Each structure stands twice: as structure tokens, then as C-alpha cells.
Amino acid sequence: MATAYGPDTRDQYGPAAGSGGRPPARPTKHPFPAALRAPFEGRVWRELAYLFLSVPISTALFCFAITMVSLGLGMLITFLGIPILAAGLTLCRGFGMLERARARALLHLDVAEPAPVRGTGGLMSWVGATLKSGVSWRHLLYAVLHFPWAVFAFPVAVTFWAVGWSAFTYPLWRWVFPAYAGIDGIQLYGDETHQTYLDSPFEMAVTSGIGLAFLMVTPWLLRGLTTVDRLLVSGLLGPSTLATRVSELESDRGVVVDTAAADLRRIERDLHDGAQARLVALAMDLGLAKEKLTADPEAAARMVDEAHGEVKVALQELRDLARGIHPAVLTDRGLDAALSAIASRCTVPVKVEVDLRSRPAQAIEGIAYFTVSELLQNISKHSRATRASVDVWRTADRLMLQVTDNGRGGADASSGSGLAGLAERLDAVDGVLVVDSPAGGPTTVTAELPWRG
Structure with a gap:
């Protein structure tokens, strides 16, 4: 590992791979293909619940947003219009928190919280900051746009889901018609002289097959409908692209600063424990050799020879250190x-x-x-x-x-x-x-x- 990036040398291939160093277990293959499993998976029911809840929530949010904006704009002729409009935008942001939580629970879409509105102090500062906040206006735009989409998506989803299950299970509940309605089954056509009912085994099988086709299509339809909801939530209720980029740059700057600090600590440690310690010992050996130069020239020569070897080792350590900094x-x-x-x-x-x-x-x-x-x-x-x-x-x-x-x-x-x-x-x-x-x-x-x- 390159020392310029720090001393972390934990085993990438051992314990991290699984418990006790064993490789992680591979996922088992399901006996049924995804197309057959889709109508019964939890994702379909969560997406259907999301579309079902969208109607009352978006209706309330749309009515509130239109009322507050109309009231605020209408009252702009007086001073009260400005704080009313700011209060409406703030409450729209409150609804946005609910929508983000709903998307997180039912769509597994995790959208970051936008930065809060901060004024310099006082009510008017807060009002001004709210009116200048692009995030607040995007929440208002979400309230206006999501209502017509929810009104469209809900009946389409419920129709496909209800028709699919009712037709698929028709052979199980056809007995209701002769028992309680006095007819043989679902009536396809009828006039004064002729009636057509789905009552034969073949007709019931065809009806069940049509229902199965609807069931197979419904999960992908729900996925397409909720994709629009995902785009609306992530695009209008999350932080702006600029704010996200600033947050990323701040995080990256922290990583760079930490890495640089770790590199400086490593260089200081390598110098202190390596070349510096050798040079200190070398200075002491040369000092002793100087003292013995006249009394014992042969011992002094041996000490100088040993010091020469220490110089070579110290130079090699300094070269290795320089190579680790930048070769x-x-x-x-x-x-x-x-x-x-x-x-x-x-x-x-x-x-x-x-x-x-x-x-x-x-x-x-x-x-x-x-x-x-x-x-x-x-x-x-x-x-x-x-x-x-x-x-x-x-x-x-x-x-x-x-x-x-x-x-x-x-x-x-x-x-x-x-x-x-x-x-x-x-x-x-x-x-x-x-x-x-x-x-x-x-x-x-x-x-x-x-x-x-």
C-alpha cells in the first residue's frame, strides 16, 4: 500500500467477505420468474397504497396551497398579504416533510431534507428569507402539480388492479349471481330477446385468463405511475442541485483535509522513528570516535566505518520516504x-x-x-x-x-x-x-x- 495514503492495511479479502472470513452466501434462485412473482410482491402493494393515499393528501395540499396563495396575493394591497404568503409557503414545506416520509416508507425513496430557512433575526427577516427561498416555491409547485397527477394515476391503478383480481378469481365467486341475483353470471349483452352471460367453463377460463393478463401488467403499470411520483418528490421536495453540490464539495474538502493531516502525521512519524533516530545515533557515534581518535585510532576507525554504514541506511530511508511522498x-x-x-x-x-x-x-x-x-x-x-x-x-x-x-x-x-x-x-x-x-x-x-x- 502506498504510504502517501495512510497506513490502513486491513484485510480486504478476509473477514470483510463474510462472518469468520467465509465468503458471503450467494442469493438463492427463486423457482418462479419475476413476471409471475410481481403481482404478489410487497412492492406492488406499497405502490398501490402510495397511489391510494395520494388522492386525499394531494387534494388537501392543493386546496390549502391555492387558498393561501390566493389569499396572500389578494391581500398584497395591504401589508398582511406578505406574511400570509410566507406562512403558506412554510406550511407547504411542512407538507413536504410528510410527502418525503411517505415516499421513504412506501416507495423506498430517500430524499434528503432541504436546508432550513434562516433569517438574520426577527419576523420580517424570516418572512423575507422564506419568500426568497427557491425550495419553498418548489414545494408550492409540487402542491399544484401533484394534484392533477394523483387524480389521473389513482383511477388508472385501481381499475387495472380491481379488474385483474376480480376477473382472475371469477370462477371462485360466480356462484353469487345465480344464488342472489337470479342470473347465470356476468352479463355481457342483453336485450328483450337475447342475453349473453359468462357462465360456461370455457367462458370462465377466458375471463380468468384476461384477469391474469391484467395482473401481469399491473405491477409494471404501477411502477411507471410511481416513477412520475418519484421524479416529483426528488425534483421538487429535495435540496437544490446547487445545494447538493455544495454539500458534496464540503464533504470532499473534509476528506482531503483529513488525508493531508494523516500524511503529515505519517511523514513526521517516519522521520522521527527512522532517519532522525539514525542521525542522532550517528552523531553520538562520531562524537565517541572523535574522543578515541588519539587514544585508540583503530577503535575510532571501526566506529567511523560503522557510522558510514548508518549514513547509507539513513539515506535509503530518506529515499524511500521521498518516494512515498511523490516518486x-x-x-x-x-x-x-x-x-x-x-x-x-x-x-x-x-x-x-x-x-x-x-x-x-x-x-x-x-x-x-x-x-x-x-x-x-x-x-x-x-x-x-x-x-x-x-x-x-x-x-x-x-x-x-x-x-x-x-x-x-x-x-x-x-x-x-x-x-x-x-x-x-x-x-x-x-x-x-x-x-x-x-x-x-x-x-x-x-x-x-x-x-x-
Whole structure:
């Protein structure tokens, strides 16, 4: 692992893969295909419940929003219109909290809370901040747009659901008609001289088949209808794109600051425990040799010879430390030579292919180098592989890295391991880390970085 990214060397392939180091159990295959299971899955019932609840909730929200806006705009001729309008927007945001909770429970859609309205102090400051808040107006827009959509989506969903189940189960409840209505079944046609009923076994089977077709279509219809609801909730009730981007940049800045602090602590520790300690011992040895120079020249010569060896070791440690900060070969010759150098130090044979016609930005080049270095270090320590490969290429304005090994697999970037830390560091520069490592291998780790050349 590249020391420039910190000392985390937890096993990516062992305990993280499952309990007690065993690989995670693979999901069992269901005996029925998804199309047949869909009408009976919980997702269908949750989406139907969501569409059912949308009618009363959106009706109340629409009526409230229109009333408050009309009252506020109508009262703008007086001073009261402004606080009334602000109060209406605030209560629309309250309804938005309810809608986000409903989408989270029934649609499994987790939408972040938008930033609260903050005034500088006092009622008028709060009113002004509310009226200037784009989030508040988007909540009002949701209240207006969701009502007609709910009025359309609910009857369509309920019609398909009710027709499907009633027709599919028709042979089970046809007895109701002759027992209580005095007819043979569902009447398709009737006049003074002729009536047509669904009462024969063939007709009931056809009716049940039509109902089954409706049942098969209903889950996908519900999914399409609730997709519009998902877009409305995520687009109008969540934080703005700019606010989300600012939050991401703040998080990325925190990762960069923490990484830089960890690097400084590592450098200080390496200097204190390594080269500095050797230089202190070297100074003491040279001092003793100076004192014995006249009394015992042979002992002084031996001490100087030992000090010469210590100087060589200290120089090697300083070179290793400098290579960990930023290798000279990377600056002078680029990724191809630098990656070939670290591949030669790996404990397994590594094939390196770099297809770059130009060099990316120095910062991106350094991150790419240390990413490959850490991945090769993980392969050496944990994968039990016999061969590995490193591929680097450019796609549009992105730098792509792919490290593959034929080891035991089971690497997981979501378990708080070194791979998770590496993913965070890549995310700090708008990069992406994707790990494909089934139990038993092979493992393929793909990293994507901005080019910024």
C-alpha cells in the first residue's frame, strides 16, 4: 500500500467477505420468474397504497396551497398579504416533510431534507428569507402539480388492479349471481330477446385468463405511475442541485483535509522513528570516535566505518520516504515508467499496459499512481493471487485504471476497509471506484478519475 495514503492495511479479502472470513452466501434462485412473482410482491402493494393515499393528501395540499396563495396575493394591497404568503409557503414545506416520509416508507425513496430557512433575526427577516427561498416555491409547485397527477394515476391503478383480481378469481365467486341475483353470471349483452352471460367453463377460463393478463401488467403499470411520483418528490421536495453540490464539495474538502493531516502525521512519524533516530545515533557515534581518535585510532576507525554504514541506511530511508511522498520517476517519466516500477516490487507477476498519448494533471497523475500502488499492495498481502494486471487508458475526459488479479476474491469496498478509504479519496476529486470481487475470484477494481490535463 502506498504510504502517501495512510497506513490502513486491513484485510480486504478476509473477514470483510463474510462472518469468520467465509465468503458471503450467494442469493438463492427463486423457482418462479419475476413476471409471475410481481403481482404478489410487497412492492406492488406499497405502490398501490402510495397511489391510494395520494388522492386525499394531494387534494388537501392543493386546496390549502391555492387558498393561501390566493389569499396572500389578494391581500398584497395591504401589508398582511406578505406574511400570509410566507406562512403558506412554510406550511407547504411542512407538507413536504410528510410527502418525503411517505415516499421513504412506501416507495423506498430517500430524499434528503432541504436546508432550513434562516433569517438574520426577527419576523420580517424570516418572512423575507422564506419568500426568497427557491425550495419553498418548489414545494408550492409540487402542491399544484401533484394534484392533477394523483387524480389521473389513482383511477388508472385501481381499475387495472380491481379488474385483474376480480376477473382472475371469477370462477371462485360466480356462484353469487345465480344464488342472489337470479342470473347465470356476468352479463355481457342483453336485450328483450337475447342475453349473453359468462357462465360456461370455457367462458370462465377466458375471463380468468384476461384477469391474469391484467395482473401481469399491473405491477409494471404501477411502477411507471410511481416513477412520475418519484421524479416529483426528488425534483421538487429535495435540496437544490446547487445545494447538493455544495454539500458534496464540503464533504470532499473534509476528506482531503483529513488525508493531508494523516500524511503529515505519517511523514513526521517516519522521520522521527527512522532517519532522525539514525542521525542522532550517528552523531553520538562520531562524537565517541572523535574522543578515541588519539587514544585508540583503530577503535575510532571501526566506529567511523560503522557510522558510514548508518549514513547509507539513513539515506535509503530518506529515499524511500521521498518516494512515498511523490516518486521522482513519476515526475520525470510519467505513469508508464512509475507503474512499471511499483509492479516490479509486487510479490506476484504484474502485466502493465498504459495507453496514454499525453499526461493528465500532476495531481491526478499522483492519485492514479498511489491508487495502483495501494491496490498492488493489497494483492501482495491478501489476495493469494499468482498473477495480476494493470491497465491505464483515457476515455473522453476521464482517466481509467483497472487492476485485476486471479486471487481468492471477496474484496468489499463497503465494509469500512482500506478500499472504502480509497473510494473516499477518489470521490474527493470526483473520481469513482468500482470493485467486482466474487468469492473465489477473480477481482477487478476499476478507478475513474477526471483528466484535467
